[in-house]
Amino acid sequence: MVEQVKTLASPVKARKPQILKGFRDHLPRQMILRQRMMAIVREVFERHGFEPLDTPAIEYLEVLSGKAGENEKLMYHFSDQGDRAVGLRYDLTVPLARVVAMHQNELVLPFKRYHIAPVWRSEKPQRGRFREFWQCDADIVGSPSMLADAQVAAVMIDALSAIGLPSFTIRINHRKLLESLARAAGVPDAQAVGVYRVIDKLDKIGSAAVGAELDGSGIPASASARVLDLVGRTGEPGDVLAGLREELVEIPGATLAVDELSELFRYLRELQVPSDRYTLDLALARGLDYYTGPVFEATVEEPQVGSVAGAGRYDGLVGTFLGRSVPATGMSLGLERIIEVVEQFNLLPIRSSVADVFVPAFPDAIEAAARITGVLRGAGLRVDQSVQPQRSVGDQLKYAGRKEISIAVIVGTSEAAAGVCNVKNLCTGVQETCPWERVVDQVRSFLEHEETGA
Amino acid sequence: MVEQVKTLASPVKARKPQILKGFRDHLPRQMILRQRMMAIVREVFERHGFEPLDTPAIEYLEVLSGKAGENEKLMYHFSDQGDRAVGLRYDLTVPLARVVAMHQNELVLPFKRYHIAPVWRSEKPQRGRFREFWQCDADIVGSPSMLADAQVAAVMIDALSAIGLPSFTIRINHRKLLESLARAAGVPDAQAVGVYRVIDKLDKIGSAAVGAELDGSGIPASASARVLDLVGRTGEPGDVLAGLREELVEIPGATLAVDELSELFRYLRELQVPSDRYTLDLALARGLDYYTGPVFEATVEEPQVGSVAGAGRYDGLVGTFLGRSVPATGMSLGLERIIEVVEQFNLLPIRSSVADVFVPAFPDAIEAAARITGVLRGAGLRVDQSVQPQRSVGDQLKYAGRKEISIAVIVGTSEAAAGVCNVKNLCTGVQETCPWERVVDQVRSFLEHEETGA
Numbered sequence: 001m002v003e004q005v006k007t008l009a010s011p012v013k014a015r016k017p018q019i020l021k022g023f024r025d026h027l028p029r030q031m032i033l034r035q036r037m038m039a040i041v042r043e044v045f046e047r048h049g050f051e052p053l054d055t056p057a058i059e060y061l062e063v064l065s066g067k068a069g070e071n072e073k074l075m076y077h078f079s080d081q082g083d084r085a086v087g088l089r090y091d092l093t094v095p096l097a098r099v100v101a102m103h104q105n106e107l108v109l110p111f112k113r114y115h116i117a118p119v120w121r122s123e124k125p126q127r128g129r130f131r132e133f134w135q136c137d138a139d140i141v142g143s144p145s146m147l148a149d150a151q152v153a154a155v156m157i158d159a160l161s162a163i164g165l166p167s168f169t170i171r172i173n174h175r176k177l178l179e180s181l182a183r184a185a186g187v188p189d190a191q192a193v194g195v196y197r198v199i200d201k202l203d204k205i206g207s208a209a210v211g212a213e214l215d216g217s218g219i220p221a222s223a224s225a226r227v228l229d230l231v232g233r234t235g236e237p238g239d240v241l242a243g244l245r246e247e248l249v250e251i252p253g254a255t256l257a258v259d260e261l262s263e264l265f266r267y268l269r270e271l272q273v274p275s276d277r278y279t280l281d282l283a284l285a286r287g288l289d290y291y292t293g294p295v296f297e298a299t300v301e302e303p304q305v306g307s308v309a310g311a312g313r314y315d316g317l318v319g320t321f322l323g324r325s326v327p328a329t330g331m332s333l334g335l336e337r338i339i340e341v342v343e344q345f346n347l348l349p350i351r352s353s354v355a356d357v358f359v360p361a362f363p364d365a366i367e368a369a370a371r372i373t374g375v376l377r378g379a380g381l382r383v384d385q386s387v388q389p390q391r392s393v394g395d396q397l398k399y400a401g402r403k404e405i406s407i408a409v410i411v412g413t414s415e416a417a418a419g420v421c422n423v424k425n426l427c428t429g430v431q432e433t434c435p436w437e438r439v440v441d442q443v444r445s446f447l448e449h450e451e452t453g454a
Numbered sequence: 455m456v457e458q459v460k461t462l463a464s465p466v467k468a469r470k471p472q473i474l475k476g477f478r479d480h481l482p483r484q485m486i487l488r489q490r491m492m493a494i495v496r497e498v499f500e501r502h503g504f505e506p507l508d509t510p511a512i513e514y515l516e517v518l519s520g521k522a523g524e525n526e527k528l529m530y531h532f533s534d535q536g537d538r539a540v541g542l543r544y545d546l547t548v549p550l551a552r553v554v555a556m557h558q559n560e561l562v563l564p565f566k567r568y569h570i571a572p573v574w575r576s577e578k579p580q581r582g583r584f585r586e587f588w589q590c591d592a593d594i595v596g597s598p599s600m601l602a603d604a605q606v607a608a609v610m611i612d613a614l615s616a617i618g619l620p621s622f623t624i625r626i627n628h629r630k631l632l633e634s635l636a637r638a639a640g641v642p643d644a645q646a647v648g649v650y651r652v653i654d655k656l657d658k659i660g661s662a663a664v665g666a667e668l669d670g671s672g673i674p675a676s677a678s679a680r681v682l683d684l685v686g687r688t689g690e691p692g693d694v695l696a697g698l699r700e701e702l703v704e705i706p707g708a709t710l711a712v713d714e715l716s717e718l719f720r721y722l723r724e725l726q727v728p729s730d731r732y733t734l735d736l737a738l739a740r741g742l743d744y745y746t747g748p749v750f751e752a753t754v755e756e757p758q759v760g761s762v763a764g765a766g767r768y769d770g771l772v773g774t775f776l777g778r779s780v781p782a783t784g785m786s787l788g789l790e791r792i793i794e795v796v797e798q799f800n801l802l803p804i805r806s807s808v809a810d811v812f813v814p815a816f817p818d819a820i821e822a823a824a825r826i827t828g829v830l831r832g833a834g835l836r837v838d839q840s841v842q843p844q845r846s847v848g849d850q851l852k853y854a855g856r857k858e859i860s861i862a863v864i865v866g867t868s869e870a871a872a873g874v875c876n877v878k879n880l881c882t883g884v885q886e887t888c889p890w891e892r893v894v895d896q897v898r899s900f901l902e903h904e905e906t907g908a
Contacts, residue, residue, distance in 0.1 A: 015516065015517070015520075015774055015775050016516070016775070017517065017551075017552045017555035017556045017775040017776075018514055018517065018552075018556070019510065019513070019514075019552070019556065020510065020512060020513065020514060020534075020538065020540065023510035023512060024510065025507070025508070025509050025510070025553050025556070025557065026506075026507065026508040026509075027507065027553075027557060027560060027561070028505035028506055028507060028567065031505070031506035031507060031508055032505075032506060034508070035506055046808045046809075046836050047831050047834075047835075047836050047837065048831070048836075048837070048838075048839075049808070049809040049812075049836060049837055049838025049839065050808070051482035051485070051486075051807065051808050051809075052480075052482055052485035052486065052489055052808070053479070053480065053481065053482060053485060054479070054480040054485055054488070055479050055480075056473065056474065056477035056478065056479070056586050057511060057542075057572065057574070057586060058474060058477060058530070058574070058585075058586065059473070059474065060472055060473075060474060062469065062470070063469070063471065063472065066469075076512070076532075076534065076535075078530075078532030078533070079532070080474075080530060080576065081530075081576040082576075084474065086474065088511075097471075098471045098472075098473070099479050099481075101471035102471045102472070102473065102479070103479065103481060106481060107481070108853060108856045108857050109853075110841050110842065110853070112838065112841075113482065118511065120511070120512070122534065122535040122536075131512075132510050132511060132512065140841055143841040143842060145841050145842060145843055145844060147815060147820070147840075147841045147842075147843055148841035151839060151841060267820065270820050270821040270824045271824040271827075271828075272824055272825065272828050320469055321469050321470070321471040322471075353505060354500045354503070354504070354505050354506070355500075355503045355505075358503075361601060366601070366721065366724050367724040370724045370725040370726055371726065373725075374725075374726050377501050377502070380501075381501075382500045382501050382502075382503060383501065383502070383503055384502075384503025384566065385502075385503065385605060386601075387564050387566075387594055387597040387599050387601045387602035387605060388564065388597060388599060388601075389599055389601055390599060399562060399564070402562045403562050
C-alpha cells in the first residue's frame, strides 16, 4: 500500500511502453532494407504491366467472411462505433474480389493488379510468423487462358531473381490433376482432401513417411500405394503429362487438366522463363481451399528456408460477389520470410543510415554549414545536418559515427571565413580541405571510395 | 417468405460487395498518383537526413490512451482474441513516443525519423475527411535546440515545394508566447484555452467576428480588445518580436518564448529558407493540446484550400513513457488534402497506366511476342503482355486503348517469320515496321513524341 502511494506521488508517472506479441517495430536499419525490397518487387510488377491497387484495412465482416477457409478463423474482428460488424483484412485476395465486383464499370478486364500492404492474422506467434505482416500480391482477373497463369509464374520468378535469391525453384501442379490422380488411385472422394494434405509433405518428409501416414489414414492399401506411385512421377514435364493423359483417359476432368498443364509448360518455354527455375511436382497441393487450376509454390533451396511464394488459379472466389464465375490467377510473395533470408545471408548489402553526409553545427558558423547543406542537397545528396549546436563538434561527430554515416563536411568559423570546408571520412580519418564550389565532387569521390571499398 | 426461399434456392448466391463509409479503394489511376506523391515526400525526407520507421497498426489501448486529446476519442478499439484491450493507431506521434522509450538503447539521439503510413479515426465522414487516411510525419526527438525546429520547417517547405504547390505559406507562432500575450492582456488563466481557440480563427473570419466571439466568451472587455491588438501585430518578425520583448518583460516565460522565436527566425534565414514561404502569426494556436514551443501551420493560398500541414514542438509527449522530459519537434503533412489539390489542379501530370507498351498475343506467334516482351523489359520498359490469345487482335488492342496505353508492338505469324514487328501509336494510328533488334529504339522514339506532345 505504501509503495503504491509512493508511485502515485512520484513527480512523473511513466506509462509502460510495450508492444503486442506478434507485432514489430521496424527501426531505420530494417526499414531501409524493407523499402528497398518493396521497391524491387514494385518495379518488377510494373515491368510486367501490373497496376497498383490499395484497399482499406477495415472491411465489413460479411465481406471478409466465408471465403478463405482457415485464414478466416484468424481474423481480427470487432464492432465499430456505429455497431457495424467489421474486420481487418487477413489477405489481399478477398478485397480484390470485392473491388472487381464494386468497380466493374471502371475497371478494364483482364485486370492485372498488384497490392503491397500489411494484413493481420491472430496466429500463435512463432519464429518468422507474425500477426501483422506484409504481402506482395500480383493477380490477373478476367482471363481463363493459361497464358495468364504462365505470366503469373514469370513475374514470380522475375521478382525472386531481382531480390537476389541465389537458388530457388517453382514447383507446379494442377488442382484438378491432383484430384484425378487420387480418383484414379481409388481414393474415396470423402477422404481426398486429407490425402492431398499428406502427399503435399512428400518433398519434406519423403515417400516412406508419407506412405505410412497414408496407410494410417484409413484409405485402402492399394489406393495408398497407387497414389504414391502416381504423384511421385518425375521427368520432363511433357513426357510425364503425355503418359498421364493415356493412363487417366477414363477419369472425368483429367484430360482437361493435363491439357491445361501442357499448355502452361509450353507458354513458360515460349516466355523464355529459364527452365531450371520451374518443375512439375504432381504431389503439390497448396493449403488454400480455393484453388481450381494450376498451383505454384516457390521454394528456396539455398539457403534452405522452404516456401517463400505461392500462386494459383482460383476461378471461384472473385465471382462470389457477382453471382457468376470470374476466372482469376495470381501470386503472393511472403515478404517477411524473404526479408529474413536476405538479412541473414546479406543478399542485398545496404547502408544502415539513409544519410550520405553529416554536417555538424558550429554555433558561429551555422550560416556557412547551412549553405553547404543546401549545395549538397541540391546535388541530390542526402544530408543529416546536426541539431546540436550546443554540443562540442567531437560529440556531434560521435553521433554520426554511431549512425554509421561515413562522411562529414566540417565548416568552422575560420573555414567559413576562408570559403573552404573539410571533407572527412569518419571511418578512415582521411580529410581533405576544399573550396565550397568543389564540395560536391569531393564528397562524391569519398563516397565512391567507400562503395568500392578502396 | 416465398421470395426468401427463391433467393436461397438460386444457383449462385451473390454476396453484397460494399465498402465502409469513410473508407476508400484506390484504383490504379489514383494509386499511380499517390505512389508518386509518397515517393516525392520520402525523397525529400531522406535528403534532409530523416530515417524511415514503421510501427504496428494495432497497439495496446493503454499505450494509445491519454495523450492526444480529442483525436483519442475517435480511436477504433476492441478486445483481441486474447482479451487484450487494443486500438488502431490514430496518429504516428504516440507510436514514436513508445518506440523511443522501448528502443532507447538501440536508437541514436537526436532521432530524426519519418513515417508514412495510414491512421484510423472514427470521424463523421465528410468531403475530404476520411476514417482511414495516410500521414507523412517527420520528427526530431532529443534536441531542445531551435535549430531542430528550423529544420522541421525547412523540410516541410521543401516537401510542399517538391510536390509542386504553387503558392503556400508557413505561419509560425510559439505556444508560450501566445500564453504570455493572453496573460498580458488580462485573460484569466482558466479561460485562456477557449480564447486561443477563438483567436486561432482570426485569418479565417477576421478581427470583427473574433472580437464579437471574445466579447461573448465572458472575459473582461478590456482583455478582449487588448488580446486582439497583441495577436494582430504584423511586420518584420524581428521588429515585432523586439517590440513584444519590451512590452512583456514582466510576464513570466515571455522573454524565453520571444528569444526562442527570434533564434528560430534567425536559423530559418541562415538555412536559406525562402523568406516568402514563412511568416510570424501571433494568433496561431493549432488544435493539439500537446504543443509546448514553436508551432507551424502550412496554408495553401492558391488554390485556396486552407491548412495542409502542421508542425510544432511537443516536449511533454515522448517522455510520458520514460518518466522524464524528452524534447521533440516535428511535422505532419496532410497527404489526402494535398492529393485532392494536386488532382484537382493537375499539378503532377501522370499517366493513367503504369505500362509503356502493350504486346497483343497471336495464338501462333506467342513465342515471338514473348521474345520481344523480354527484350523490351530488359531495356527497363514496362510491358503489359496480353493474356487473351483467344480474342481477336482488334479486341486486344481495344483493351490497351481503354487502359490508355499508347504504344503497341504487334508481331503476327508473318512478322515473326520475317524477324520484324509493327510498333504502333494507338492514339495517332501511326505505325512503323522495324527489325526486332531495333524495337527498343523505335518504342522509345514513340514514347518521346508522346511526352513532348509532338
